[in-house]
Structures are given as structure tokens and as C-alpha cells.
Amino acid sequence: MIKASLLAFLPELTLLSGALALFLVSLGDQLVRRARQVALITALATLVACLFSLGQEAVLFDGAYRVDAFSQFLKLIFGLGLVLLVLLSGELPDIRPEVKPEYFLFLTLSVSGLTLLVSCVDLLTLVIALQLSSFPLYLLVPMRREGTARRAQMESAIKYLMLGIAANGIMLFGMSYLFGLTGTTRLPELFARLAPQMDSPVAIAALALTLAGIFYKLAVFPFHFWTPDVYQGASNETASLIASLPKVGAVAVLVRLVSLAAPEQESVALLLAILAVVSMFYGNLIALAQDDLKRLLGFSGIAHAGYALIGFVTLEQAGFTAALYYIVAYLFMVVACFVVICQVSTDGVNLGFGDLAGLHRRAPLLAVTLGVGIFALAGLPPFAGFIGKLALLKAALAKGYLVLVILAVVNTAIAAYYYLGVIREAFFREPGDRPLIAVGLPVRVLCLVLLAANLGLGILPGRVLESISTSLAGVSGLDQPALVSAAPARQSAGAAAPPGPP
Numbered sequence: 001m002i003k004a005s006l007l008a009f010l011p012e013l014t015l016l017s018g019a020l021a022l023f024l025v026s027l028g029d030q031l032v033r034r035a036r037q038v039a040l041i042t043a044l045a046t047l048v049a050c051l052f053s054l055g056q057e058a059v060l061f062d063g064a065y066r067v068d069a070f071s072q073f074l075k076l077i078f079g080l081g082l083v084l085l086v087l088l089s090g091e092l093p094d095i096r097p098e099v100k101p102e103y104f105l106f107l108t109l110s111v112s113g114l115t116l117l118v119s120c121v122d123l124l125t126l127v128i129a130l131q132l133s134s135f136p137l138y139l140l141v142p143m144r145r146e147g148t149a150r151r152a153q154m155e156s157a158i159k160y161l162m163l164g165i166a167a168n169g170i171m172l173f174g175m176s177y178l179f180g181l182t183g184t185t186r187l188p189e190l191f192a193r194l195a196p197q198m199d200s201p202v203a204i205a206a207l208a209l210t211l212a213g214i215f216y217k218l219a220v221f222p223f224h225f226w227t228p229d230v231y232q233g234a235s236n237e238t239a240s241l242i243a244s245l246p247k248v249g250a251v252a253v254l255v256r257l258v259s260l261a262a263p264e265q266e267s268v269a270l271l272l273a274i275l276a277v278v279s280m281f282y283g284n285l286i287a288l289a290q291d292d293l294k295r296l297l298g299f300s301g302i303a304h305a306g307y308a309l310i311g312f313v314t315l316e317q318a319g320f321t322a323a324l325y326y327i328v329a330y331l332f333m334v335v336a337c338f339v340v341i342c343q344v345s346t347d348g349v350n351l352g353f354g355d356l357a358g359l360h361r362r363a364p365l366l367a368v369t370l371g372v373g374i375f376a377l378a379g380l381p382p383f384a385g386f387i388g389k390l391a392l393l394k395a396a397l398a399k400g401y402l403v404l405v406i407l408a409v410v411n412t413a414i415a416a417y418y419y420l421g422v423i424r425e426a427f428f429r430e431p432g433d434r435p436l437i438a439v440g441l442p443v444r445v446l447c448l449v450l451l452a453a454n455l456g457l458g459i460l461p462g463r464v465l466e467s468i469s470t471s472l473a474g475v476s477g478l479d480q481p482a483l484v485s486a487a488p489a490r491q492s493a494g495a496a497a498p499p500g501p502p
Helices: 002-008 010-026 032-052 069-089 097-117 123-143 152-182 187-197 201-210 212-218 227-233 236-242 245-258 266-287 293-313 317-344 364-378 384-398 402-428 441-459 462-472 483-492
Strands: 058-060 065-067
Touching: 002 010, 010 032, 010 069, 010 097, 032 069, 032 097, 065 069, 069 097, 069 236, 069 245, 069 317, 069 441, 069 462, 097 123, 097 236, 097 245, 123 152, 123 212, 123 236, 123 245, 152 187, 152 201, 152 212, 152 227, 187 201, 201 212, 201 266, 212 245, 227 236, 227 293, 236 245, 236 293, 236 317, 245 293, 245 317, 266 293, 266 402, 293 317, 293 384, 293 402, 317 364, 317 384, 317 441, 317 462, 364 384, 364 402, 364 441, 384 402, 384 441
Parallel strands: none
Antiparallel strands: 058 065
16 A cells, blocks of 8 residues: 555655755756756656556545546646756756756756646645745746846746735635635535535635636736736746646646536636636737737737636536646647747847747748747647647537637637737748757757647547546546535535534
8 A cells, every 4th residue: 555655656756856856956056967967867757757657546645635547647747848848948048057956946846846736635735736836936037147227037026926925815715715615625525515505606706716826827817917027027948837837737726626516507607708708818919919929928828728718617527628638738839939939049038029030941940840839829730729729619619608619719810810920930031140040959859749749639639638538537526426416415414514604
């Protein structure tokens, strides 16, 4: 039993051991190369550990932490994402030299928090893991070196931190009401007791406030204000992290929470539908006016958060499967774009559209990688974004959300306009006097992996969709349909009613 638990917990142990090793390395002076090597070894070891523990299941920490097929699949995605981000980091040209080793330490700690997050089935462990994944990001943003008359990283870091604290405060306030309404912090028991009260304004408000911290991480309206400024102010490598893995973790937690709501709870579906529509329109319309690539990806990320929420509106397994598939595909799309940004911007400065001029001649592999990433974000076939959007719209249409589907299609058309502006600069402009770009072996490998992922998920999505759907079958609320009706039965049998709101 102990051996099985250790094997189930192997990815987390590997990451935490790597973080400890990186802490020891960071105590020395100018050990950047060694820190990068330790981070890459940790990432590869984590990926192997995730593969070994895929079939493991365990319940740890007195039921507050559940290792199941759902969490293990996502940990595999986090392990692969960590490998990609370490390869992308390169020489970290825009990070202050004296803190470069700490960059890899905080990167590893943040991913450690995300791996813990997807297994949490208790409000208390959920909060702890959420903070562990978030606070290293707050420290990574101000690590960017200061340029001439440029202190945008400090403004971005302060905004990111303050808004994050505010979102966490709102989330904790909502959790206090959930505990007051149900008398428990365990998610399955909590929603079973909450179900008979879901029509009350207090229960709806408590759930909405609790989701605030997750919406902040996903950059859903109205918790989106930090996104474009933090993307612009952070270094290119830090922005690539913030734009990718935390969003996968946020969607995973939303699956844990929303899957425990009954399909007939229309108030929850209505709330999610409104947030999805507003996020899509806000992100896409504001992105039309951007000429900074990272700000464009920031506003685009808000819109993609809205797309992902479409799957949750269904309150069914098909929608959750589509949302998870879409956000995993989004990871490969957005990292493909940031690889190009990091390579074109050799000194770490932010790029405008004009900086991509003639990229097809300056670095053909980077141009193809950018083209595939942009086409995937736009939702064009045969790339991953097309299949992801198709799965989301199909799930929503099956539940009768025709208006929501139409609005999502309209937003896809709007997004295609500004995405094609990036393609125009990279493929249809002359490079002028801009130099050729040297692409090293690690970056070439990274580009090929991202190209294969975006094409593979778009051409052969069946196996991934099946794996996600199978893993979701073990998530509480999807495998226990009787949970919702269990609470009234217990009360009618004479069990004590849960305490009222505080």
C-alpha cells in the first residue's frame, strides 16, 4: 500500500526534489548553466515519472488529495509543458543575470503547485496548491531587467500581485459561505449537501465567488484586467509560462467543481454562458487594436478562456471533455507563438508586428512554427484549434445553446482578422535590412515537437479525446450521479441538517 501510494505520488516527489536541488544551486554565484541543466533533468524526470504513474490511483492525506486517471493525465501534460518551457528559456536574455538561477527554481515550484492542484478534492488543499502555483509567478514577473526608461515589469508585477490577492480574497469569502451552507470542505460531500439549496441566491453567490480565483487564473472576464499588462511587462519566457500551464490547471479545477453540479442547475449554466460570451467579445474586439504581439496574445487569451467556458455551460461530460481538449491544444498553440517571439527578440524586448517582416526568409522553421500556431489559434483546419472549437460547439449545440454557438462562430471570424495580420507580416513582407536568425538544436527540436502536436491533435484527435473522456469518468459528480439526491435522503432519514450560512 505504501509503495503504491509513493508511485502514485511520484510526479510530485520528483518535482519537489528538483525544486530542492535548484534551491541549492541558486545559493551559489553565477550558476546559470547548472541551474538550466538541473531544471531540464527535473522536467525530463517528471515526464518519465508521469508515464510510470499513469495507471495509479490513491487517496492521500485523509481523503483531501485524490490521485486518479484524471489527475495523472493532466500531470503528464504538465510534465511535457515543463520540458517545452525549459527548452524555450534558452539564455534568458531579458532576465537580470544575478537571478537567472532563481528563475528556474520558481518555474519548477509553480509547476509543482499545478501538479498538486489537479488532485485536490478539498477546499483547504485546493487553496494551498493554488497559492503554491501562483506566488512563484508573482516573483517571476519583476525579474525582467530594466531597460532605458522602462520599468513596465514593476508595474505589471504589482498589478498581477494586487489583483491576484483580491481574487483570492473573493474566493476565500465564497468558500466560507460554502462551508457555512454545508458544514464540510470535501468537494463531493459539499456539493451533495449544496444541491438542494442551489436555487437560493446565497448558494449561487457562494459558488460564483468561489470560482473567482479560478477565473482569475484563466483570465475570464471580469478577472482579466491583469492579462495584457502582465504579458507585456514580463519577459518573453515568463509570459509564455503565464499564458500556458496555469490555464490548463484552472480548467482542471473547474472540471472538479462544475462537474459536481447537477445538469439541471440552469443558474450555474447561465452564469458560465454570460461569462463566456463577454470574455470572447471583449478579448477579440480589443485585440483588433493591438500592435504589440504579447498584448495581442494577452487579449486573445481572454477570448480563448471564453471559448473554453462553452464546454462547462453544458454541465455534462461531453462538454468537459471538449473544454479540456481545447485548453491542452491551446497550450501547444500559444507556446508555438512564444517560441518564435523569444527567438526573434534576441535581446528580449517586446515585438511589434513589423519585427516579424520577412520571417519566412530570415528563419523558415520559425515562420512555419508561427504560422501553424496562429492558424491553430484562429481555429482553421487541420490544426488542433479547429477540432477543439468544433468539439466545444458540438457539445453546446447538443444541449440547445444555439445562440451561444452562433456568437462563438462570430468571434472566431473576428479573431481570424487580427491573426491573419500576423501571417501577413511574417510571410508577405520583405525582411529589408533585418538579419537572419540562427536557430539552435534545442529550439529546432522544440519547434518540431510543437508542429507535430498541433498537427497531430488536429488530424488524429480521437485517441486524446477518448483518453480525456475516460479519465473524466472517475471524477466525482460524473461517476456518482446519486450524489445530488443523497442529501435530501439523509435529511429525511433523520440525519442532522447541515448548518446554515454564517
